[in-house]
Amino acid sequence: MYNNKQSHMPPPLKERPSSLLEAAPPSRRKSRYALLETGDPADRRRTIGLGIVLTIGVWLLCLFLFNLLITHLDRQHTSNTGDIATPKPTFDIELQPEEFLLPKPPPPPPQNFVETNPDAPENIPDKTDNFGAHNQQAAQETPTPGGKSDRPAIEGQDEIDSTQIVDGDLRQQPIIIPPPPPPTPELKESSSVTEVTPAQREQNPLSGEQKIQGDSETGYGMNEYKLPEVLKDITPDATERTEGLPDAPLITGVPQTTQPQIDPKRPQPRITLNRQKVRPAIFKENKFGTQNIGAMAYDAKWSNYGQYLQKLIDTVQIQFEDLNEKSRFWPPTGTKVTVRFILDSEGKIAEIVEADGNGGSQATNICMSAITDRAPYGKWTDDMIAILGEKQEMTFTFYYGRP
Numbered sequence: 001m002y003n004n005k006q007s008h009m010p011p012p013l014k015e016r017p018s019s020l021l022e023a024a025p026p027s028r029r030k031s032r033y034a035l036l037e038t039g040d041p042a043d044r045r046r047t048i049g050l051g052i053v054l055t056i057g058v059w060l061l062c063l064f065l066f067n068l069l070i071t072h073l074d075r076q077h078t079s080n081t082g083d084i085a086t087p088k089p090t091f092d093i094e095l096q097p098e099e100f101l102l103p104k105p106p107p108p109p110p111q112n113f114v115e116t117n118p119d120a121p122e123n124i125p126d127k128t129d130n131f132g133a134h135n136q137q138a139a140q141e142t143p144t145p146g147g148k149s150d151r152p153a154i155e156g157q158d159e160i161d162s163t164q165i166v167d168g169d170l171r172q173q174p175i176i177i178p179p180p181p182p183p184t185p186e187l188k189e190s191s192s193v194t195e196v197t198p199a200q201r202e203q204n205p206l207s208g209e210q211k212i213q214g215d216s217e218t219g220y221g222m223n224e225y226k227l228p229e230v231l232k233d234i235t236p237d238a239t240e241r242t243e244g245l246p247d248a249p250l251i252t253g254v255p256q257t258t259q260p261q262i263d264p265k266r267p268q269p270r271i272t273l274n275r276q277k278v279r280p281a282i283f284k285e286n287k288f289g290t291q292n293i294g295a296m297a298y299d300a301k302w303s304n305y306g307q308y309l310q311k312l313i314d315t316v317q318i319q320f321e322d323l324n325e326k327s328r329f330w331p332p333t334g335t336k337v338t339v340r341f342i343l344d345s346e347g348k349i350a351e352i353v354e355a356d357g358n359g360g361s362q363a364t365n366i367c368m369s370a371i372t373d374r375a376p377y378g379k380w381t382d383d384m385i386a387i388l389g390e391k392q393e394m395t396f397t398f399y400y401g402r403p
Contacts, residue, residue: 109387110301113309114151114163119276120297125150128299133310135302139294146291150299153289160399162284165296168276170318279317282399304381305388312377313396320370320398327366333401335359337367340395345385347376353393359400367398 110131123137128150140152147153152165300306324330337357342350349372355364380388 109303112163113306114298114300115165115278115310115313116300117166117276117295117297118278119166120295123297125299125301128301130298130300131303131306132298132300133302133307134300136297136300137292138290138299139292139297140289141293141296143291143293144289147289148291149286149289151286151289152296152298154283154286154296156283156285158285160282160284162282163298164279164281164283165298166276166278167281167283168278170277170279170314171321279314303383305384308378308380308384315374315377316370316396319374320367323366323370323373327362329362329366331359331363331400335363335400337363337398338395339364339367339371339398340393341371342391342393343377345380345388345390347378347380349375350391357398363398363400367396370398371396 110129112130114130114132116132116134116136118134120134120136120139122135124135125137130150138150138152140154142153144153151163154165156162335358337355337359339355340353342353344350352368352372355368357364357367
């Protein structure tokens with residue numbers, strides 16, 4: 001088998017006839033070269049130029065990308081090591097010592113205005129959002145166990161958001177008016193202390209003529225009795241009937257009473273109690289107060305704006321009461337008027353923005369006049385202007401009667 005297979009194998013290539021080599025099909029590479037060699041010379045030059053241009057473009061692109069990569073690696077290395085690879089323009093920053101640094105900005109001022117108690121002691125709270133005309137710390141007469149409120153516990157209503165905690169009168173001085181002396185009774189021309197003589201008292205002795213001195217076992221049949229030791233020397237025994245006053249006292253030369261006589265037709269004025277010099281209050285209900293004991297007070301910090309605003313409110317309150325008394329106009333209880341206005345830094349009323357209420361035009365005009373009549377209210381301080389600007393819109397609400 002092996003020999004037969006060898007006998008059928010084709011002869012080596014070098015032993016093949018030359019005619020077979022020439023008849024063999026050309027390879028692709030050779031066909032391309034043949035096409036290139038047999039083509040137009042102008043096309044060959046154009047193709048060669050295009051290849052050269054593309055080769056140069058590819059090399060330039062590779063060079064740009066390589067340079068970009070090197071720059072990125074250099075920057076990354078510089079950021080990691082802190083070394084500057086190439087000198088670049090720079091500048092130095094020198095920090096001042098800590099004591100020369102600018103101070104930190106102060107915390108924002110409190111934003112909630114409250115009407116404080118002028119009689120409460122001066123005490124600056126640690127931290128609060130309230131400001132007013134005085135420095136105060138929240139306190140009340142009866143402490144609330146565990147209370148942490150910034151205002152005292154107080155009984156009131158829930159319809160009006162009021163910040164008042166004390167009630168008073170701005171127009172009266174807090175003094176006690178003593179009562180006037182009692183009027184002279186019409187029946188007595190002298191004083192209320194009267195001396196009575198025995199002739200003025202009616203004498204009506206008991207009937208009978210038997211004179212028995214001392215005590216009786218039975219108590220009957222006696223026309224005399226044993227007087228008390230106090231009256232024995234100053235009151236004579238009644239021996240005969242005498243006309244006189246039946247209710248006259250037995251004691252002569254002694255005042256009737258130390259109390260002044262009261263005339264029902266001329267009642268005595270009531271004693272005026274001490275009232276704080278603050279405006280009449282509308283209290284808002286607050287059940288949870290503070291555990292601090294003292295006069296009714298808020299947690300509040302003093303500021304120029306708080307003092308200015310409190311004076312403005314008190315002035316408007318006095319003018320409001322005066323206008324109502326002069327006009328003798330008092331609408332029904334529950335009448336409410338709201339006035340929005342703009343106050344400028346000169347203390348002037350720049351504009352009445354809106355006035356609305358349920359008391360009619362007369363009540364509205366009185367409330368607007370209460371605000372404008374006593375303007376200007378004084379220039380603002382620099383810190384007020386820094387916080388409020390040149391103008392500030394305010395809203396005042398007037399109530400007729402206490403809800």
